[in-house]
Each structure stands twice: as C-alpha cells, then as structure tokens.
Amino acid sequence: MPLITLQSVDFSVGGPLLLDHVELSIDPGERIAVIGRNGAGKSTLLKLIAQEIHPDDGEVRYEAGVRVARLEQEVPADTAGDVFDVVAGGLGEQGALLARYHHLSHAAEVDTDALAEVQSRIEELGAWSLDQRVTETLTRLSIDGDRPFAGLSGGMRRRVMLARSLVSQPDVLLLDEPTNHLDIESIDWLEGFLKSWRGTLVFITHDRRFMRALATRIVEIDRGSLTSWPGDWDNYLRRREERLHSESQENARFDKMLAQEEVWIRQGIKARRTRDEGRVRRLKAMRDERMQRRDQTGKVRMEAAQADASGRKVIEVKDVSVVLGGRTILRDVSTTIMRGDRIGLIGPNGSGKTTLLKTLLGELTPDAGEVRAGSNLQIAYFDQYRATLREDWNAIENVAEGREFVEFNGRRKHIIGYLQDFLFTPERARAPITRLSGGERNRLLLARLFAQPSNLLVMDEPTNDLDVETLELLEDLLGDYSGTLLLVSHDRDFLDNVVTSTLVMEGDGRVGEYIGGYTDWVRQRSARVDVRPGRGEPPQAPQAAAPAVATPKRKLSYKEMRELEALPARIETLEADVARLTDALVDPSFYSRNAVSKSAHSVEMARAQAELDAAYARWAELDA
The missing domain is CATH 3.40.50.300 (P-loop containing nucleotide triphosphate hydrolases)
Known part of the structure; x- marks a missing residue:
C-alpha cells in the first residue's frame, strides 16, 4: 500500500501550470530520483509531498502515521548553536527541551533549579527516550554533538542537517540536491549511508553516478507532466529517447494535418457550405489543441570563443x-x-x-x-x-x-x-x-x-x-x-x-x-607507491616504507626470482609506452581526431599508466 499518494495535483506560480494534473504513488522502500530541467518544479514537488505548501487543486494523501522529513537544498542561514541543539531541533518542542537540558547539564556551574525544572518538563512529556535517540543518531553519523555548528565545514553541516532530518525517524526522507557543495569523500559517505538506510527516499540530484547508485525509480517532470520510469538511469535514458521520438512524429503528423486544413479553409466560399460546418468546427478544435500544446524547452547551445594558440x-x-x-x-x-x-x-x-x-x-x-x-x-x-x-x-x-x-x-x-x-x-x-x-x-x-x-x-x-x-x-x-x-x-x-x-x-x-x-x-x-615522479621526469625507484617491527626477509621462490629479473625490462617498455602516448597529446593534430579516437587514446593511456604503477609496486615488493 502506498505511503503517500498525489491525485490530480495542480500547482501554478503564474503562467502555465508548473504541475498539471500530476499523479504519483510512493511505496515503502523505494528510492525515487526526481529529475527535470531547472525550473521544471522539482523542489515544488518535494514541498507538496512534505505538505509545506498545498496544491491549487487535487490532493496529497498520507497513510495513517506516516512521518516525512525534508532536507533542504541550502542550510538555513539562521541555523545556530551546538550540533546537539541543531539535531534535537528536528524533534520540535521536545527537542528544544532536550537541547536546554544538554546545555545546563554540561555547564561549568550547574543551575540546579533550572535543571530540575527542565527535567520535570521532559518527564511530563515522556521525552527521555528522545535524548537517547539524538545521541544514537549523532553516533551513527559520526558527529560530535558538542561542536559549534558555525565552525563546521560545508560537508559536515550537511551531515548535521541530515541527522536533524533522521532523528524524527521518518518513513519518507526528501532530499533536495544533497550532493551540492559536497566533496567527493562526503558524497561517497552519503551514498553509502543512504544505501543502508531502510526508509523510503525521494531525492533530487544532478549527480548521475549518485543517481545510478541509489535510484530504483526515476520520476521526470517535463512541461507540467509527471512520468515514472521504473529501473535505473540508463534504462530511463533509453526509454525517454523512444518516447520523445514518438512524440515528435505525432506532433509532425498533427501539424501537417492542421496545415492542410488551414489551406482548405482559405479556398473560399466552399468551406462555408452547410455540409462543411463539421469540418470547420474540427479545424477550430485543432487550432485550440495546438495552442494548448507545450513544446519542449529548447536546448542550451554552447560554443566557446577561441583565442590564438598558446605556447606548447x-x-x-x-x-x-x-x-x-x-x-x-x-x-x-x-x-x-x-x-x-x-x-x-x-x-x-x-x-x-x-x-x-x-x-x-x-x-x-x-x-x-x-x-x-x-x-x-x-x-x-x-x-x-x-x-x-x-x-x-x-x-x-x-x-x-x-x-x-x-x-x-x-x-x-x-x-x-x-x-x-x-x-x-x-x-x-x-x-x-x-x-x-x-x-x-x-x-x-x-x-x-x-x-x-x-x-x-x-x-x-x-x-x-x-x-x-x-x-x-x-x-x-x-x-x-x-x-x-x-x-x-x-x-x-x-x-x-x-x-x-x-x-x-x-x-x-x-x-x-x-x-x-x-x-x-x-x-x-591502490597500486600507487610513495614516491612518484612529476610529469616529464624519469621514474625513480620506489622507497619501501620501513616496517614498524623488523622482520627477516623471506627467500624468493625460483618463479619470483625470474619475475624480479624480468621486471626492469617490463618497466622500461611501459615507460616508453606512456611517453609515446603522452607525446601524442602535444601534437596539434591529435585534437582534430573524432571523439571516439580521443576517448580510446585516453583509455589506453590510463591502462599503460596503471600497468606501470603496478609493475613498480611489484618490483618494490619483491626487491624488499
């Protein structure tokens, strides 16, 4: 049974409907990626699901007891206090009391009267279990609750805001561009965390790898309409191209028929004969239908202004x-x-x-x-x-x-x-x-x-x-x-x-x-050794790190001895391959090649360099 259902939802901010008669069901355990052009209505859809705004028409219906939390695209500017305060704030009044208790109990000089008053109020509301929940959430996300929020990096602030969203134990978590302004390490962490989270996820992102890793369904907003595509990103791309091609053909057929009818109506008095009134009415209906059509927004056309070539x-x-x-x-x-x-x-x-x-x-x-x-x-x-x-x-x-x-x-x-x-x-x-x-x-x-x-x-x-x-x-x-x-x-x-x-x-x-x-x-x-030459410099033999405890050298087997003897020639060959491939990048004619050729060259370079790194690592291992 769906946790949340949107039925015939309309929403407008002036002009054409941003969301036009939208239907959507969100089932338990789904991870839904919401995509669409900038300004298509993605963030608006999340706010409607969270019931922060209400549709002009239609209904957003929750199943009984469903809890929803939304992580906004930007950290609110007025967010302040210690990390514990910010996370506990996700629990409303009870969270504010817990934050107050946290401050009083950690103060250098404890105000016993104030502390007793807060304790009494927490007991009255039965909120002590929530204190444990805040602590567990902070531990789970590896966050220090005593740190000032203002002193955190952008990535850690996003992690704290995620903890604030999760502390209410939502059934459905809404994320609006969660990877924006995060570094790769933080994105990897978030990706892994959300994969292991057992709730339902609805998220907006432009990060295709993040989408591929998480999405079980893709929902697209395009010209007010919402379409659902089961499966992953690559499946969506394939099926969307088929749909757009079909739509283009149908529109071309319709426009051709309309053009023919427009020629007919201008032929003169024949079109106004009584027996042709039905055809005139059909033409009017076709004109109305064409006016109502919302053509796809055009694509950005980019071209970079070129200067004369720089030095080599x-x-x-x-x-x-x-x-x-x-x-x-x-x-x-x-x-x-x-x-x-x-x-x-x-x-x-x-x-x-x-x-x-x-x-x-x-x-x-x-x-x-x-x-x-x-x-x-x-x-x-x-x-x-x-x-x-x-x-x-x-x-x-x-x-x-x-x-x-x-x-x-x-x-x-x-x-x-x-x-x-x-x-x-x-x-x-x-x-x-x-x-x-x-x-x-x-x-x-x-x-x-x-x-x-x-x-x-x-x-x-x-x-x-x-x-x-x-x-x-x-x-x-x-x-x-x-x-x-x-x-x-x-x-x-x-x-x-x-x-x-x-x-x-x-x-x-x-x-x-x-x-x-x-x-x-x-x-x-993973194969990289500690010492690596700069570009254009001859590779140097890697320096093996000194072990913490001296251990006797193991005698190499006959096969390993032969491998060690062969490695210098292997390394020399690989160095020559890397140098040849690197020199090709300097040749201006390289950039006149087609994209497939340049991509193949890049792959070959990566392979040769990886093999060289692996050969050096193996040489260091055997030589040690």
Whole structure:
C-alpha cells in the first residue's frame, strides 16, 4: 500500500501550470530520483509531498502515521548553536527541551533549579527516550554533538542537517540536491549511508553516478507532466529517447494535418457550405489543441570563443611550496602543463585546490619554488562563488558590458540572440540578477565565460545547479575545446567524461598526478607507491616504507626470482609506452581526431599508466 499518494495535483506560480494534473504513488522502500530541467518544479514537488505548501487543486494523501522529513537544498542561514541543539531541533518542542537540558547539564556551574525544572518538563512529556535517540543518531553519523555548528565545514553541516532530518525517524526522507557543495569523500559517505538506510527516499540530484547508485525509480517532470520510469538511469535514458521520438512524429503528423486544413479553409466560399460546418468546427478544435500544446524547452547551445594558440608549454611548476596561516598547503609540487591538457583537480573541501589554482595562474606567489607561465596565454575563469557577476547589473549587462553585439569566432552576434542560446528569454535577460535562480546564474556565468576568447579555461565547480541535459552539453563543449583546461569538480562522471589527467590533493601539502579521470585515479591509487615522479621526469625507484617491527626477509621462490629479473625490462617498455602516448597529446593534430579516437587514446593511456604503477609496486615488493 502506498505511503503517500498525489491525485490530480495542480500547482501554478503564474503562467502555465508548473504541475498539471500530476499523479504519483510512493511505496515503502523505494528510492525515487526526481529529475527535470531547472525550473521544471522539482523542489515544488518535494514541498507538496512534505505538505509545506498545498496544491491549487487535487490532493496529497498520507497513510495513517506516516512521518516525512525534508532536507533542504541550502542550510538555513539562521541555523545556530551546538550540533546537539541543531539535531534535537528536528524533534520540535521536545527537542528544544532536550537541547536546554544538554546545555545546563554540561555547564561549568550547574543551575540546579533550572535543571530540575527542565527535567520535570521532559518527564511530563515522556521525552527521555528522545535524548537517547539524538545521541544514537549523532553516533551513527559520526558527529560530535558538542561542536559549534558555525565552525563546521560545508560537508559536515550537511551531515548535521541530515541527522536533524533522521532523528524524527521518518518513513519518507526528501532530499533536495544533497550532493551540492559536497566533496567527493562526503558524497561517497552519503551514498553509502543512504544505501543502508531502510526508509523510503525521494531525492533530487544532478549527480548521475549518485543517481545510478541509489535510484530504483526515476520520476521526470517535463512541461507540467509527471512520468515514472521504473529501473535505473540508463534504462530511463533509453526509454525517454523512444518516447520523445514518438512524440515528435505525432506532433509532425498533427501539424501537417492542421496545415492542410488551414489551406482548405482559405479556398473560399466552399468551406462555408452547410455540409462543411463539421469540418470547420474540427479545424477550430485543432487550432485550440495546438495552442494548448507545450513544446519542449529548447536546448542550451554552447560554443566557446577561441583565442590564438598558446605556447606548447602552458605552465611549468618546480618544487613549489605555499604556507598559509602556518599551515603548509602545497609542499614541493612539480608538474608541467602542456597545451591541450585537460586536467581535473580532486581533493576534499579545504585541501588546497583553490590555492593550487591561484598559484598556477600567478595570483598567489609561492613561498618556495617557481611557477613559469607559457607564452600568449588568454585565460577565462569560471568562479564557483559567482563573484564575477555584478548584482546591480542584469544578464545583458553582465555579458555584453555595454555592447550591443558580442564578437564570436569571427562572427558578430546580438546579445539577446546570444543569451537565448543559453535559454534566457528577452524578459529574463533584462531581469535583475537577484531574481535569477541558481541554475540561471550558472548558465549566465557560462555565457559570460564562453564569450571571452581564451586558450586556457579555468573552471571551479561549474556543475552546481545545472540540470543533467546542460551538463552533458557542457561535457561535449569541453571535449571539443582546443585550448587547455583546468577543472575543479566533485562530479565523478563529469571528471571521467572530460579530463585526461588529474592532480589530487593527498594531504600534508602533497599533490599526486594521475593519468585519466576520477575512476582511473581510484584504480591507480591502490597500486600507487610513495614516491612518484612529476610529469616529464624519469621514474625513480620506489622507497619501501620501513616496517614498524623488523622482520627477516623471506627467500624468493625460483618463479619470483625470474619475475624480479624480468621486471626492469617490463618497466622500461611501459615507460616508453606512456611517453609515446603522452607525446601524442602535444601534437596539434591529435585534437582534430573524432571523439571516439580521443576517448580510446585516453583509455589506453590510463591502462599503460596503471600497468606501470603496478609493475613498480611489484618490483618494490619483491626487491624488499
């Protein structure tokens, strides 16, 4: 029996219905992913399910006793106090009493009268069991209840808000973009936790890997209608393409028939004969039906303005160290970035990715070492905090900066037409920035970014708030970009689909360098040895870590002796393969290849590098 049922639900915020006669049943144990374009009504649907807002028509019905909790997209700005207070706040008045008791009982000087009064009230409400529930929830999510909420990282704040949602023991948990602003480590933790949680889950996300891992059903909102697709993400993509193709064919057939009827009605007096009145009425009905049709919103059309090619060597870094506030953020970092490289930066929030970017771009002077920029660099920078958007300007002013046209790869394009490529109507293009949604702001930043001629593109978290379709178009654009790319992202699929190598913040200021994207890094890091050469340097023999307790060396078997003797030649061959594949990336003709060829080359590079890492690890093991 469904826990929650939506029957014939309508909801409007002005203009066409945001949700039009929606039907939805939510069954126990389901994990439902809600998807759709930015502004399609996904967050509105969650608020309706949570009964925070009410439909204009129709009904949202709960089964008796069903409890629902919703984790909002953003942490409320007024959230304050210790972590225990915030989590207990999910229990209403009883939670507030428990938080008060927690503070009084932990105070340096206990106010016995106040403590007794609170204890009496808790006993009166029978709320002592809830204190244990708060403690168990904090323990389960590995959270310290005595820490101030304001001092937590973004990822830990989201974890605390999740604990606040779970402490009421909901039957249905609603999550709105739970991975936004989380680093990869936090996303992995959340994914694992939700897989083990036994309740019913309804969530909105643009993270395709997160969706693949969790969703048992996908619900799509498109032009006010809601459709349900059992199965996983890949099944949805396949069946959605079939539906859109069928819809397109049916619309084309209808439009052709309507056009024929419009020609007939204009033929003159024959159409007004009595015996043709039925046909006239049918034409009027067809016109009404066509007016009611809500065509699919167009796709974003992206193209990056290209600058002249940079020098072959874009940035060279030698033994760079950066210390901020007494903490070593970068330690002895060396790398060389060549023209055409597409490099992903991976690491936890606060690990130094932005510091590394600023150092590479010359915005931050290192405390030791040297950074050399190549020749003829033209840099375009996407800032995750939207600092490059002026709040007192509208979309047109932010992109055109007083010009009527933008110059684009040898063409002139009117600013309104250019913004329409990014799905801004003339009205939205003239609207104040403060009225734009998060997704619209991100699209505006992309429009501003790609209007700048560049040969070095720097993107810091460009995927937040973008719908999946726009994400995939951005992937295609970056795959075809002829310049050099530096990309910070926590979207694992996006990294896999875009970058050819990664720089990974590995703690204590160390930066590791890997061939391939996120999945390649995960595969290689288990085989990675402690010492790794920088790009372009000859590999050095790995140093085996000294064991805590000395143990006698085991004598190698005959087979192992033969393997050890053969490894140097094997390593030399693999080094040559990696060097050959790396050199191919520097050749400008490489980027004229088709996408399949470039993808195959990336896979081959990842395989060769992984085999080399494994060979070094095996050599160190046998030699020790």
